[in-house]
Amino acid sequence: MLDLKRQYAPLHEELLAAVDHVLKTQQFILGEPVAVFEREAAAQLGVAYALGCSSGTDALWLALAAAGIGPGDAVVTTPFSFFASASSILRAGATAILADIDPGTFNLGPVAVENVLNSPQAAAIKAILPVHLYGQCADWGGFRRLATEHNLKLVEDAAQAYGAEWQGVKAGGLGDTAAFSFYPTKNLSAAGDAGMVTTNSDELAERVKMLRQHGMRRRYYHDEIGWNARMDGFQGAILSVKLRYIAGWNEARRTAAARYAALFAEAGLAEAGPYPVHGVVLPHEAPGSKHVWHQYVIRTGRRDELRAFLAERKIGSEIYYPVPLHMQDALKELGYKVGDFPEAERAAREVLALPIFPEIREDEQQTVVAAVAEFLS
């Protein structure tokens, strides 16, 4: 599914030197290695502030808390994402309201969000938290319009979308604030847990810095209940090295995605969608969006059988995500039931992520497509 060792081999010397520098300077928590990374990441993403923290989950919580979201507030998000997209809202003390996805992109749908905003639930809603799922920005034109009309904050879950763009603006600079994850399988990855919050607001940035350090602006004087959510120096140093390569890696992913599209088309398997009939529906890049292909996710009717067939041939695949958030035991308190979000539920039954990473070879992709073709024939 993913071979991280292929990324490490050519970076070996550079990464060891970066780690050695941290050991020599003993800057283990925040400090210069993280500050350097923050400056470089902010410049690359075109935002005023990038603030390192301990994980993507903490980045989401920090972004929400810094934006002033708390008890009594509600935030609208998608039922089709990793758990943290919703749990971070609850951790911030707010309520999560879900709205269904667009079946073509799998991202939160502005029309579904608009319906929620015109419902009796609307009074408490303070923010929308779209997720740039699989590496493609959510429909930002739609969300920006809704945010303006209803005076809401926009918080991006950009965990899967480092380098993705919407109409030329990079993820991280679209909303009031954004959260990134550098979990080791992400496009830009740390050697452990790490995350980042971005914003163009001086006030929000100041609050993130305070909240990630137990609510301290001045050492041992606590203004608010924050948390320990700091990035460590090793992760900052490693991420700084990888920042030099991420644009090339994302381009390689785009090449690999185009190759899959060509191979599936040649094999006569590609269907128009959004729902599969006999073959597979391929993922596509929405107009105005630059996809960075964190995942290459097809839709197919006999998904579980296909996955077992690929596994027998030692071909990795994964299901992101098998259970929509409103059907998770831990989120029962949100009060939803099966059938409430039919697009998310259908996607959860049909999606299958195929191997994609910058170093994947053409012959490996041919093997994957040939195996899918054999299964469907």
Ligand SMILES: Cc1ncc(COP(=O)(O)O)c(C=O)c1O
């Ligand atoms: C969409 C999404 N949001 C949030 C997270 C949480 O990030 P982390 O695992 O770094 O806490 C992830 C990654 O796992 C994710 O994919």
